[in-house]
Amino acid sequence: MQNTTHVYGIRAVLEAINSEEPIDKVFIQRGLKGDLSKQLEAMVRKKGIHSSYVPIEKLNRLTKNNHQGVVAQVSPIQFHTLEPLVEQVLKSDRTPLFLLLDQVSDVRNFGAIIRTAECSGVDGIIIPKKGAAPVTADTIKTSAGAAFKIPIAKVDHIKDAVFYLQASGIPVLAATEKTDKTVYDITFDGPCAIVMGSEDRGISPSILKTVDQLAKLPLLGEIESLNVSVACAVFLYEVVRQRRFKV
Structure with a gap:
């Protein structure tokens, strides 16, 4: 799901990355496991997106919704090449x-x-x-x-x-x-x-x-x-x- 500044949930963040959303940073819960989370981490590395591994408390502060261990910070502007x-x-x-x-x-x-x-x-x-x-x-x-x-x-x-x-x-x-x-x-x-x-x-x-x-x-x-x-x-x-x- 998405609000004005964040996308949360593994599938939603993957979709945002694939859709070329202007993502500034991805916050990933420390110790997050599963095939989907590995896919997300690989995509973040491939795209060169800045990421941080953080405790769940940090993610809870970023959004009150079910973030599934992943929150992406989205820029309100489109960046140039x-x-x-x-x-x-x-x-x-x-x-x-x-x-x-x-x-x-x-x-x-x-x-x-x-x-x-x-x-x-x-x-x-x-x-x-x-x-x-x-x-x-x-x-x-x-x-x-x-x-x-x-x-x-x-x-x-x-x-x-x-x-x-x-x-x-x-x-x-x-x-x-x-x-x-x-x-x-x-x-x-x-x-x-x-x-x-x-x-x-x-x-x-x-x-x-x-x-x-x-x-x-x-x-x-x-x-x-x-x-x-x-x-x-x-x-x-x-x-x-x-x-x-x-x-």
Whole structure:
């Protein structure tokens, strides 16, 4: 069965997966046995859907209905595929601007970033299938509905998206404190993609090694970092400033 955010029951979740429903995550009861549950686990692995094994109490909190040990969290939006999205933007008369989120996990941060991205003219947001904040009712609310207006693409690995963007002629910049160069030293008049890192770990080292440029925000106080959604807004609006005023 299905309500606004969840599908519950093994057969119903299997049907949702086969129907290409935009499933963010599948919660499976620990110790669940049976041929049907094995079929579900195999399907989840095959499709690359994020899953967690949880105690039954967690499932009971997600739904009061007979969940049969399985609850799937369904996104209220349809996700895009990276390659067609990039090709579509490259064929337009826009100067490409993409935003990659390396495991930003807080739904409200995610919603705030989506809102800023839509307002600043970002062509698409790219997130990993695993480890990223889901698009929930809170995400939609925080985004002020922008989640329905801007394309969001899911990829297996952010690093693969970086390589694809670079091969498509779109340089990639990482927002990180691990550099002496600030965002105000960067020129944004051409195509670009910006990577923002997770709230606690920042951008993973493997991604930092693959990007074209690194840049940070100057911090003049005693606090060592900004909230990721705030930092993202500063980076994106520096792009807007330069492109709009031809700095």
